[in-house]
Amino acid sequence: MHVPDGFIDAPVSIGAGAVAAAGVAVSLRGARRELDERTAPLAGLVAAFIFAVQMLNFPVAAGTSGHLLGGALAAILVGPCTGVLCVSVVLLMQGLLFADGGLTALGVNVTDMAITTVVVAYVLFRLLVKVLPRGRRSVTAAAFVAAAASVPAAAAVFTVIYAVGGVTDVPLSKVAGSMIGVHVLIGLGEAAITALTVGSVLAVRPDLVHGARGLERPLELHTRPGTAKAAQDGHGRPEKAAPEAPAAPEAPEAPARHSAPAAPADAGRTTPSGVRDRPQDAKA
Amino acid sequence: MTARSATQRPTTARPTTARPMTAVRRSLHDNRVFWIAGVILALFLAGFFSYYASSRPDGLEKVAKDQGIDRKAEDHRLSDSPLAEYQTKNVDNPRLSGGLAGVIGVGATLAVGTGVFWVVRRRPAPALDRSAPAPDRSAHIADKSAPDSSAPDSSAADRSAADKSDPSPDRSR
Structure with a gap:
């Protein structure tokens, strides 16, 4: 879902960059509460793990593939602020080293794939954990739903950004429909990977799952x-x-x-x- | 419970006084094992398993192509960088080229991510906060249960409470 250069015009890219910078700044402050010398290396591991799994495109319908975005996973494993930073670091490395995701579009990508996914997933996750009976199975189930919702949410935010600053004039209904449609499917893959990973860590080291x-x-x-x-x-x-x-x-x-x-x-x-x-x- | 545990505290504290080090050491050791396992898994996924990933366009690429969003898309400014598109330049074997790019990416992300999180983390002094809530609360319990306990006694209780609070997540596994 990495937006390349030339999709979004310069002013909106800069605006998204400002949003992204503010989000990262808030996260840098908030992450202090989530990290200590014991968990900081684990947060680095989560970033590296998300990078690795983002390489694993899985096929979805009609000649399309999808990959993990990782916001939900990171937020649940290491906390929302650290989660935003994890995905942002991944996006930065992908843009700088692997020519994946435009450089002027970095703000769009961070807003979309780091901030949106983390906020949507973590709010939903917290609500679900509160509502569901206490226990590990509930945490895993909440992780599944939160991750599944985070991907179409990111697609919706992309559509909004495109509506404001798209350089091409594709009808918005078409963009919204096809983006959210295909990303509902990709969200199921995201949900499966997230639930599997959270469930595995819960089984081995429940004390390391921030969301639990x-x-x-x-x-x-x-x-x-x-x-x-x-x-x-x-x-x-x-x-x-x-x-x-x-x-x-x-x-x-x-x-x-x-x-x-x-x-x-x-x-x-x-x-x-x-x-x-x-x-x-x-x-x- | 209150009176009895108060009188029994010395015996409770004694066997656990040797434990702080072991508990901390064990938790660090456990973290290291977990960390190494995670890194190996990430290296395996990016370095080997990524070869089997789908090469179809992803959701956005596909939609952009179908709908014409990408009509004005620009080439990436670093599109001739040595690792562009997750392929290592001058390595012809596709398995090796992609795998090497993945391994480098995992290493770079791990290094940069850990660097950022290490800088951002709580420093040792505030890091005491992490264990603060648990001993604090147990200190309350100790105070209520033994208002007559002397100062050294309650500090021993604190220590033993701290000992126990650390390994308990492991115990609940």
């Missing part, structure tokens, strides 16, 4: 009193005992608390306090 933090933190909270008790009841090594052991012996005392760390999929059971914790986590 609200789900993991409350478990930490419940774990502490649980493990303290585990130690007190004679388990000398609470940390090792926690995954399997505590459920049975401690159950009479506080069943909900003890089952939580052992079975994160059951996080839904801990909702009352979990919900209370969430706003704090969002702020933190």
Whole structure:
């Protein structure tokens, strides 16, 4: 979906460049909250991974292909601000090294493929995670829907930019219809790749999924009193005992608390306090 | 729970005092394993698997061609750069040419991306914020449960709480 030079006129390209610059500036500020020395290398990895997967065009209907845009994936894995930066870095490298995406169109491309996809995907993802029952499957499902929506949204934003500053005069209804139509299909590929990747990381390192933090933190909270008790009841090594052991012996005392760390999929059971914790986590 | 855990805190804290280092080290180690696996996967996808990607025009290219949006499209200003169109110049084998371009692209994106994120990241001092919410809250619990606890005692509880908060994501795997 990389816009080359010569699609959009100079003033609108500059305007889009200003929007893109503002978006990147805001993201640079916001990313500070999302990154520390532990997660910064992982964010770099997400950028490299998106670059790699963007090379993998998959066929869609009628002699067309599509590829990942990656905004949804990056936003869910490393946070929205870092996500905008990830995709922007990818677009910059593609424009400078691989002659993919025009240089004067870089602002259009960042606005379209980095900012639009991240904003649409992350807002939708947060809403869905809030509505759906807590758990990893919900996070993966929300990632799927968010990614699927982000691609036609980017196509729609391209259409708007074209409407304002297109150098050719193709009827807008045609542009909008065919752009959004084909990108709904491409969005399904985006959704599949995003859900697969988010699901895989959730399975291996759920603590590294930014979008799943609200789900993991409350478990930490419940774990502490649980493990303290585990130690007190004679388990000398609470940390090792926690995954399997505590459920049975401690159950009479506080069943909900003890089952939580052992079975994160059951996080839904801990909702009352979990919900209370969430706003704090969002702020933190 | 309150009174008992307060009296038991020394025994709770003792086995965990040795843990901060192991927990931190293990989490860094885990991250490194994850990172290396991710880089290998990215290199594989861009360096090898990209050869099998569809070469049909992508959604925008196709629409632009069909509708005439690209009538005034210009050649890319860097269209004769050594890696233009994801092919390495002067490498004739298409598999090698594309694969090399992909590997270089992954490396360059990784380097630039990591550089940006490393500069932007929270510095060590504010980085304490990351673990702050959890120990803070547990400090509240500790205070409420043991208002009579002495200062060194509660700091030990803090430490043990911090120990536990770190590995817990791993535990929930």
